[in-house]
Amino acid sequence: MSIFRSEEHVRQWIRAHDYQMGAVVPLSQVWRLARAWYNDPRSASWRPRTRDESQAVLASVGLTGDFWELRR
């Protein structure tokens, strides 16, 4: 997950490296994803999420569809 100044810069980088385009997400949405995803692991009650819980976090910030489907 790499940062770019704009979607145009993503396209230039994709062309330069002959990669396939993935998903371009606004910084504000990635911030919401991080806020929903990261709980403080110093809490004694912390535990790793299940696959379905992680999928629900992605959906909660609008990341839905085939590209965002975690492996079962």
Add this chain to the structure above:
Amino acid sequence: MATPLTREPAIDPVALRVFVYDETLARGRPPSSAVIGARFDTSPREARRALASLNIGKTVLVDPRSGEIWMAGPFSAVASAYRVVSGSRDWWANCAWDMFGVSMIANERVLIETRCTDCAEPMTIACDPAVEPSDDAVVHFLLPASHWYDDIGFT
């Protein structure tokens, strides 16, 4: 006469996880096995064994050669393209998603120093864990979610 086996004390996994993150937040980098061993009154070897068997998904990953912590999500043990700064402390984040994760776990306003992946233009992003950023920048997810954990370093 048989030599008695000396058994080193096992490290409680919850206490280990808490220590790893306390140390990372305070010092900027995950602790070495020597530091972990000293904290839990055991050897670096036992510390590496305990790290390897933490079994908390992809949250704490060790370098398979050295046994030392490689990443303690969202923190990286090695320098990356995402430096997160708060006052006199700084951390390395694994990626553009994790740079915000550092701010969330530290629960602090931070400055993120990075560069555009395409043109290498320096970028500084202010992150407040309570205020959504308004920067125009974007994040590119190269791999679909089903492949994120195939090669976590590449991802």
